[in-house]
């Protein structure tokens with residue numbers, strides 16, 4: 037049995053150390069307390085309980101020393117002994133959460149922490165401990181004598197009753213209705229730690245408006261750290277803004293550090309949408325100093341809509357000066373380039389276009405796509421038109437899509453030529469479709485006629501293969517959706533050629 | 547499950563079975579089902595404990611030495627078991643390993659009898675696994691509470707720590723945060739063992755200078771109230787500390803103003819009112835901004851706010867008063883009203899202060915918390931001096947749960963002002979005695995402190 041107990045103690049000490057190093061949520065902490073929990077509960081199942089006696093530098097079980105450490109700074113025994121804990125008893129039924137709580141308290145080693153008090157606050161169900169009481173020398177308080185001289189107490193009593201307008205016989209109903217009990221419970225539920233922190237913050241901000249003493253400023257600064265640590269960005273923002281407004285203090289400066297900003301990746305994918313918005317509002321308070329760190333944070337953001345929001349906010353920071361991030365355009369890291377382009381494209385500065393020109397031939401197609409996207413923002417249709425001859429399908433498609441949106445009639449003839457060309461038939465359907473979409477969007481007066489021609493009369497290269505062109509033309513006609521285009525489709529329905537008929541039929545359905 | 551929640555569970559099953567036995571045939575599923583559940587939990591417990599013991603003492607029910615609180619949840623069942631034990635003069639009910647459903651049902655049947663029939667009925671059934679001890683005329687203290695001096699020691703220790711804390715701040719010296727935390731910790735423990743004992747000490751007042759004694763009393767009253775509405779231990783530690791520190795801002799105000807023997811001028815009042823704001827800064831300085839510090843800060847700032855949004859420091863309606871501050875608001879007012887001070891040589895008697903709290907509930911005080919507060923102290927709180935219908939004078943020494951107008955009194959004097967060592971009367975049981983009115987104890991030369999410690 038002693039061997040198991042020694043094992044338990046060894047695992048306990050190890051878990052505490054790991055938690056002190058990495059925090060309770062770290063995987064390596066879990067790796068050490070999971071087996072501790074299993075060994076401990078296994079032992080408890082057989083023996084019902086485990087009772088540990090604490091001495092100054094050692095811990096004993098059944099009068100046998102099972103742990104000894106005389107180094108005060110690391111000795112678990114000493115830490116417990118110092119705070120008056122003399123005995124710890126753990127009984128069968130110990131729950132996982134209890135153990136976690138227990139380990140958390142035990143790993144708080146700072147001098148200010150009172151382990152006995154912290155254990156007590158946990159209100160464990162299966163962990164009992166005995167704490168010695170400090171005996172105090174002289175606690176003799178005399179019983180006070182309550183003398184009242186020369187006052188008519190009867191009159192005084194009557195006076196008070198009159199003054200307070202009291203009816204001493206009025207019945208008082210003390211029953212609490214269901215609704216009242218419920219409301220009492222809700223009231224209590226609202227007293228969360230977060231709520232208290234908010235109230236304390238707004239109280240101190242109130243102070244700050246007329247009292248700029250160091251205590252107030254330091255406390256707000258400390259609360260800012262707490263807020264950031266606990267991802268309460270609404271309050272964090274409030275503090276930064278107030279310190280700036282009322283005390284001309286830049287509280288954000290301290291947080292514009294590479295490691296701090298890169299650490300945001302730990303929660304940016306997981307916090308709630310509401311909290312993300314608060315976070316984004318908060319980071320818009322950062323200065324251009326932090327721009328490059330934010331760009332480097334972006335590749336860790338997994339959800340597109342979150343990434344885009346982040347880019348919006350970083351662009352907001354970059355508004356006054358985007359120079360710090362231009363360096364990334366020369367980077368070897370595609371992700372960084374793309375994110376930089378995305379941020380730049382959100383800036384209201386025409387000269388960005390010129391900065392992006394050199395990237396039009398960038399080897400990676402993803403980069404070329406994001407250049408197109410940026411050009412779209414700056415309405416650079418002519419520049420985008422160059423990309424319809426790109427070697428990569430994804431780049432061409434992006435270009436067609438963009439030109440569809442932008443409306444660039446100059447592209448019309450080139451599109452017709454493309455569709456008529458031999459290679460068109462061999463392209464992926466997506467690209468073919470996007471080409472037609474682009475055609476419809478930018479088509480001139482002759483468009484319907486040409487489409488009609490494609491639908492009815494074109495004889496291209498072999499029967500099978502022009503079925504698709506017919507289909508696309510029919511669908512384009514449906515997209516145009518005018519009386520004229522619909523009439524053509526209905527006319528097509530009567531044709532004997534089954535491919536024409538089919539194409540018209542499905543186009544009309546859409 | 548903690549021993550505490552297990553206790554509550556036992557009580558509610560006991561209550562359910564007692565009710566079931568009253569209503570249904572004994573072979574009904576409700577009876578057998580409840581008995582089965584009750585038996586099961588008892589047997590599980592008896593694997594760990596040598597016996598399961600319910601003790602009634604001074605209006606409390608103890609489950610294996612742990613006092614069960616009258617809380618929102620399970621109030622009715624605890625009240626029922628308590629009243630049953632009181633009515634049948636059962637001091638303790640002990641259940642031994644081996645208990646079965648049959649005996650549990652028989653026990654509940656026996657409990658239906660009245661005070662005179664019960665003992666013979668109980669004996670006749672020859673229970674093998676149930677023991678009962680009866681109360682003598684004079685309630686004796688159960689062993690585990692015998693050390694009545696303990697609560698007093700804790701109170702005085704707390705008073706000393708409070709005094710040191712405020713004194714050191716006054717002198718701008720560093721304070722011992724750890725010992726003030728410890729004190730709150732022991733107060734919570736004391737409260738769960740002997741609420742009356744501790745509340746009685748708050749009723750005595752003026753062991754030391756007003757500010758210290760008042761601060762501690764507010765802390766204790768706030769703790770007792772918070773415990774009633776089911777605060778966790780952690781929250782109790784917060785409210786206890788916040789209560790003790792609520793007036794800490796007064797150390798930033800010149801001493802001669804605090805101790806000024808005459809009424810204060812308007813200007814002087816305005817200065818004094820700043821103690822709420824000063825309190826915030828003192829707490830930042832001494833307590834730091836851990837959770838307890840933050841709660842204390844809020845309470846110091848808001849403890850003169852009223853339920854109707856009036857009060858100082860001025861505040862709009864957008865910030866709601868914290869429940870912690872609402873609790874302290876009530877306890878603070880009550881203790882201030884009932885304590886003699888230099889410029890208020892004759893304080894309000896407790897029952898008048900209670901009426902004032904009731905009257906101002908909804909105005910100054912949260913009406914629900916005010917109700918709970920009055921439930922806690924009763925209409926004649928401990929220490930009240932009462933003229934009785936039989937021309938004796940009694941001193942309230944205990945409350946009876948659920949009977950706020952019928953406390954337990956000790957007869958201490960005659961109407962002719964002769965002090966006597968009279969009996970203790972539980973007015974909720976002994977209906978022959980009526981309260982005429984509450985008066986100042988000094989009117990009968992009574993010093994409540996002599997009887998309450």
Ligand SMILES: [Fe+2]
Pocket residue numbers: 792793821849850
């Ligand atoms: Fe105050």
Ligand SMILES: [Fe+2]
Pocket residue numbers: 760764792793878882
């Ligand atoms: Fe006060």
